[in-house]
């Protein structure tokens with residue numbers, strides 16, 4: 117067994133300033149186009165890993181990035197009151213969860229997650245940040261000490277695949293892989 | 300596979316209850332692009348001229364501009380077109396925001412509505428699931444509630460709902476169709492009401508494809524940044540609080556009184572505070588780096604947003620201050636009124652009362668305070684109660700019904716449509732041509748590429764010309780150089796300026812581009828975002844069909860000529876092409892008519908303003924020529940205007 121060592125890692129983050137968001141959805145468009153195969157060949161906000169929760173009648177404009185998939189609905193039903201505005205229980209939640217349609221591939225239902233636009237060569241800033249001309253999304257990098265983690269191994273992949281099949285059924289997973297590898 | 304467009308249109312017949320998803324012909328896209336172009340063709344092909352605009356046989360079409368829903372920044376305008384009940388001609392209105400792109404994402408370039416539902420319904424679209432649903436419970440509901448209730452009913456916050464309010468349900472001529480912060484305000488709302496269609500709800504989760512992904516994306520990212528950095532695009536009224544332009548130059552009341560020295564620094568400061576104390580934020584449209592809508596919260600009102608000159612119309616019509624607009628707009632918009640024509644209709648009614656043509660008896664229970672009178676009349680008109688039933692016809696229609704000299708007070712309409720309240724001194728030839736011949740019923744839908752005024756300082760002028768890349772031909776540089784007085788340029792220049800201005804609007808309306816980043820924004824500063832030099836490339840990379848400037852210009856001519864022929868078939872003739880008689884104080888009928896003849900000639904139209912057979916055939920509109928000949932509107936032997944004997948007589 118390897119001994120755990122400390123190592124500095126770059127933590128990437130996107131700071132959201134909801135006051136500056138105008139609801140143009142350029143971030144959603146950019147994200148979905150970047151993750152299309154081949155790159156930029158299509159766009160579709162429903163495939164975006166960032167989603168702008170918008171309700172003009174209550175002055176709510178909140179871009180949220182997709183986080184981890186959760187298998188079960190949470191039981192917390194929080195209501196947030198910020199600057200006198202009341203936000204729905206799910207407004208700030210980044211999870212792809214069974215209680216709502218957000219952050220799922222529209223045809224397969226598979227969960228979507230923000231990957232900070234991992235790319236080779238790396239992009240300067242994530243695509244949504246690049247697209248947001250209103251400075252509502254600000255990219256930040258900071259160094260943090262973390263415990264070193266082993267690289268993902270093949271059998272981890274297999275494990276992940278199995279768990280996806282368990283969650284979504286073999287057909288959906290196969291369809292999605294087929295669609296993704298088409299490009 | 301189709302790029303930029305979906306290749307499908309949704310056809311709904313509300314009488315039959317039928318819903319069809321129809322594949323379209325890509326050759327039509329290549330020749331007409333989309334938006335106003337394809338809509339005009341559908342109206343030409345499917346609505347015979349004898350059709351009563353109120354009847355089920357009229358069409359109401361929501362036609363996406365070709366580039367809507369793609370990565371092209373500022374492309375989100377959907378052309379809402381019909382045969383307009385106000386004057387029996389083609390009614391054309393543009394809706395920005397998010398509705399068009401969402402239609403595209405649902406898989407449709409266009410929604411074509413025919414028929415009339417037996418009772419109030421709404422259309423619910425989620426990709427290829429399309430339903431006609433009962434809307435009786437929404438009868439009489441305002442815009443805000445209607446949109447909210449439908450979203451709740453469909454249990455989907457991502458739905459965009461384009462709706463009519465009570466004004467639309469009651470077929471008021473000034474009714475608009477609204478969706479979120481945007482509206483199709485002119486001439487189309489009452490047709491939606493006649494079809495008993497309360498709303499269309501759209502949700503789409505499909506892909507829109509780009510033909511040349513890397514090139515299209517690179518170009519659009521660059522454009523987004525350019526538009527963002529360009530102070531000459533977007534709406535200056537959203538950020539600049541100096542609005543002396545409208546207040547000092549436009550007429551107040553029923554397009555009646557100019558207050559040349561109205562504006563002052565103190566007023567500006569007071570109004571700036573009034574706005575920012577009640578403003579939540581600016582909001583934008585789909586994929587646009589500008590944010591032109593002001594989202595407001597006024598005491599005891601629901602939130603509302605307004606754009607551009609909508610900030611001025613109510614208080615200027617009522618001789619009030621800005622607070623009046625802020626307090627009445629949320630109510631007027633919720634009732635479903637267009638804020639351009641409605642205030643003029645109310646001011647017109649109040650003038651008639653003052654003149655004794657209408658009397659107190661026509662306004663039972665009306666308060667004496669002018670603000671309260673506006674509220675009173677809004678309600679009367681929206682629900683067609685008493686005098687409201689008459690005023691619901693718009694200024695021209697109401698004047699004809701009231702008679703007794705009321706027609707004299709209808710002094711600011713063209714082709715029965717209320718115009719911007721502009722009353723000036725000396726005739727401006729280019730503006731004469733644009734106002735006279737414009738079929739989009741408003742000068743803002745045609746002006747915009749060539750500056751409104753010359754630059755006198757030679758150094759500044761050269762500087763302007765250097766950056767003025769949007770000109771389609773160097774001759775515009777030359778004309779601009781020699782231009783010293785607003786009304787003085789050779790006729791040919793006036794004609795071609797009008798033509799270029801018009802070209803840009805037609806291209807925008809076919810492509811879905813917002814005028815604020817394109818056709819309307821060349822006139823101030825000269826550095827607009829889109830022009831005939833970059834549009835072809837954008838089309839090539841998104842659509843995947845090669846375009847160049849000449850091919851694009853020809854699409855403009857084709858679409859423009861098609862709209863003209865459609866309107867000719869509906870009765871449009873030369874005698875109707877007159878700006879309001881008092882638009883300028885000094886007029887010269889003879890010169891104006893000669894200029895109009897030259898303009899028609901330049902366009903390849905007859906002396907009566909109808910495209911000749913040759914003109915139509917050159918633009919692949921042979922089928923239109925054939926139809927016009929069959930209907931005795933053309934003989935086929937006509938010559939263009941200047942070659943006509945009548946023009947020769949005109950000269951003598």
Ligand code: SF4
Pocket residue numbers: 136137138139140141142143144168179247248249250251252253
């Ligand atoms: S791009 Fe920026 S302003 Fe536009 S919706 Fe996204 S976060 Fe808001």
Ligand code: SF4
Pocket residue numbers: 373374375395396532533534582583584585587588589590591592813814815816
């Ligand atoms: S310029 Fe303004 S109105 Fe036009 S699309 Fe952009 S935000 Fe909307």
